[in-house]
Amino acid sequence: MTGVRTFLRRRRGRWAGAILAAAMLVFAAAGGAAIQGCAHGKTKSPEQHAEAEYSAYQRRVREVVKDPARADQVIALTDELRREIDEVYTKLAQSRGQLQTLNANYNATRADYDALLKQQDAERQVLMDKAISVRVEIGKLLTESEWKSLRKYGVETVDAGLKALAS
Amino acid sequence: MLIAILIGVLVYFGSGHATALAPQIDRAETAIKKNVHDEPRRKQALEIIGQMKSSCTEFVKSRERSAKSVNRALDKREVTAEELRTAAAPLLAEEQQLRSRLLDLQFQLRKVLTAEEWALVYPKPPPPPPPPSSKT
Numbered sequence: 036m037t038g039v040r041t042f043l044r045r046r047r048g049r050w051a052g053a054i055l056a057a058a059m060l061v062f063a064a065a066g067g068a069a070i071q072g073c074a075h076g077k078t079k080s081p082e083q084h085a086e087a088e089y090s091a092y093q094r095r096v097r098e099v100v101k102d103p104a105r106a107d108q109v110i111a112l113t114d115e116l117r118r119e120i121d122e123v124y125t126k127l128a129q130s131r132g133q134l135q136t137l138n139a140n141y142n143a144t145r146a147d148y149d150a151l152l153k154q155q156d157a158e159r160q161v162l163m164d165k166a167i168s169v170r171v172e173i174g175k176l177l178t179e180s181e182w183k184s185l186r187k188y189g190v191e192t193v194d195a196g197l198k199a200l201a202s
Numbered sequence: 203m204l205i206a207i208l209i210g211v212l213v214y215f216g217s218g219h220a221t222a223l224a225p226q227i228d229r230a231e232t233a234i235k236k237n238v239h240d241e242p243r244r245k246q247a248l249e250i251i252g253q254m255k256s257s258c259t260e261f262v263k264s265r266e267r268s269a270k271s272v273n274r275a276l277d278k279r280e281v282t283a284e285e286l287r288t289a290a291a292p293l294l295a296e297e298q299q300l301r302s303r304l305l306d307l308q309f310q311l312r313k314v315l316t317a318e319e320w321a322l323v324y325p326k327p328p329p330p331p332p333p334p335s336s337k338t
Contacts, residue, residue: 134222135327138308141317148223148305155219167286174279182279 089117099184100177108176112169119166126162130155220261220297223304224254225323233322234315243314250311251323254304261300268292 093110100106133151137143174182230251238244275281275289312320 130219131222132327134219135324138223138225138324139321139326141312141320145305145309152219152301159219163290167283170276170286171281171283174281177279179279186277186279 096185099181105176109173112173112176116166116169119162119169123162126158130158220300220304221258223301223308224258225251227251227255227258230323234319237322238315238319247311247314247319250307250314254307257300257303257307261296264296265293268296 092113096109096113097103097106100109133155137147137151140147177185231248234244234247234251238247272286272289272293275285278285311323315323
């Protein structure tokens with residue numbers, strides 16, 4: 036989570052707020068209903084909150100997936116997703132920084148933008164492909180009832196989070 | 203669920219590219235009103251900024267609608283990679299459209315503003331902080 040923490044420290048303003056919301060959302064959704072159980076009145080940092088939610092999600096996977104081997108596999112894939120998310124935030128910060136630098140250049144050409152955006156699109160495609168692959172693998176590992184038990188965790192939070200990001 | 207959100211974040215990653223092409227609207231409007239003294243140019247510049255703002259607002263609305271179809275696909279346990287890519291396609295297309303529109307407007311704005319005025323609308327970003335490993 037170093038990248039996320041570093042990013043959150045570095046960024047300010049509206050976009051940082053949206054990313055913070057997304058970061059919180061990722062782990063809030065992972066923990067789902069466990070969020071309420073974590074609220075003991077003591078304020079946690081976003082990182083601590085994320086860690087707590089992630090631990091809660093792992094516990095929930097072990098409760099739902101009775102086969103320890105499959106539960107291990109699901110958790111391993113979730114760990115992989117976590118690393119992906121970290122990478123996404125780092126890349127997003129870099130990408131926006133590169134675009135802002137180009138924006139500030141009065142003499143920048145359309146070709147300059149095309150080249151940068153092409154490179155950024157390629158990077159995003161790699162991340163998306165990895166994420167999709169992990170998502171499909173997790174679907175295959177779980178039974179329908181396990182999926183339903185885990186799926187309901189965070190669905191509403193996803194919608195809320197998307198709205199927060201879109202605002 | 204975690205996976206659903208990851209895809210969402212990845213999609214928003216793209217949105218981040220697109221919206222970064224617009225200036226910070228309030229700051230840009232203030233800078234133009236304060237520093238562009240030539241009335242026709244000022245009016246033209248503010249119109250372009252207004253169009254950028256409208257484009258971003260429209261994009262946010264359509265993105266919300268398109269995100270629902272991504273969520274529906276993600277809700278299916280046995281969704282295939284192809285189905286996920288198909289569901290995400292409208293979102294990505296909308297982002298491409300916004301990017302193209304904002305770039306068009308940005309280049310129109312370059313023709314209206316001087317280099318000095320441009321620097322007030324699109325200021326240089328602060329230098330990136332040193333990598334964590336180099337901190338003492």
